[in-house]
Amino acid sequence: xxxxxxxxxxxxxxxxxxxxxxxxxxxxxxxxxxxxxxxxxxxxxxxxxxxxxxxxxxxxxxxxxxxxxxxxxxxxxxxxxxxxxxxxxxxxxxxxxxxxxxxxxxxxxxxxxxxxxxxxx
Amino acid sequence: xxxxxxxxxxxxxxxxxxxxxxxxxxxxxxxxxxxxxxxxxxxxxxxxxxxxxxxxxxxxxxxxxxxxxxxxxxxxxxxxxxxxxxxxxxxxxxxxxxxxxxxxxxxxxxxxxxxxxx
Numbered sequence: 013x014x015x016x017x018x019x020x021x022x023x024x025x026x027x028x029x030x031x032x033x034x035x036x037x038x039x040x041x042x043x044x045x046x047x048x049x050x051x052x053x054x055x056x057x058x059x060x061x062x063x064x065x066x067x068x069x070x071x072x073x074x075x076x077x078x079x080x081x082x083x084x085x086x087x088x089x090x091x092x093x094x095x096x097x098x099x100x101x102x103x104x105x106x107x108x109x110x111x112x113x114x115x116x117x118x119x120x121x122x123x124x125x126x127x128x129x130x131x132x133x
Numbered sequence: 134x135x136x137x138x139x140x141x142x143x144x145x146x147x148x149x150x151x152x153x154x155x156x157x158x159x160x161x162x163x164x165x166x167x168x169x170x171x172x173x174x175x176x177x178x179x180x181x182x183x184x185x186x187x188x189x190x191x192x193x194x195x196x197x198x199x200x201x202x203x204x205x206x207x208x209x210x211x212x213x214x215x216x217x218x219x220x221x222x223x224x225x226x227x228x229x230x231x232x233x234x235x236x237x238x239x240x241x242x243x244x245x246x247x248x249x250x251x
Contacts, residue, residue: 085195
């Protein structure tokens with residue numbers, strides 16, 4: 013199954029409005045959206061936001077970043093580092109509301125390992 | 134009401150390790166708890182928050198209300214105030230009641246204590 017196929021499966025989760033895989037440097041590897049959301053914004057956040065989150069992790073002695081979530085007025089954005097062999101990749105998912113956050117997280121837990129596997133291949 | 138007194142009820146939250154109030158540009162102005170370097174924590178929290186703010190225009194989802202970074206052993210929750218950020222460092226698993234508690238009990242008196250909106 014291709015990365016686009018898997019991202020489309022993420023997009024099928026209730027409440028998800030876009031899904032992408034972004035490299036640690038901020039380049040979009042692949043992205044899908046059903047509301048015309050411009051995924052170009054992701055690069056800046058991944059590069060600076062996740063780097064600072066990792067510094068937070070080092071500061072707290074708490075290991076790696078598992079997930080970052082930003083709640084905007086229009087819905088939350090989930091950023092989950094993928095377990096890949098070498099370069100860092102992050103799965104980014106936007107949702108329409110926090111009401112669907114729990115269900116989306118649950119279903120993402122099943123899909124993210126498959127996405128990481130395809131990114132690794 | 135002093136900042137310290139406004140923040141003190143947060144100490145009842147399960148798993149809470151530290152509370153920090155900082156300016157938007159990353160300067161710590163009040164802290165409860167210890168064992169962490171407030172200046173470094175404030176600078177990094179502000180950097181994460183600023184990155185989230187910078188995304189909002191393109192994303193078209195409005196301004197960021199709060200963000201939550203989940204680490205292996207801690208969770209860092211940051212809420213945007215009018216001119217400041219409030220950050221909580223919690224142990225994992227953190228209570229799901231944290232954000233409702235903040236919004237119901239803390240944010241309004243904190244804004245008043247900081248001289249912002251009432």
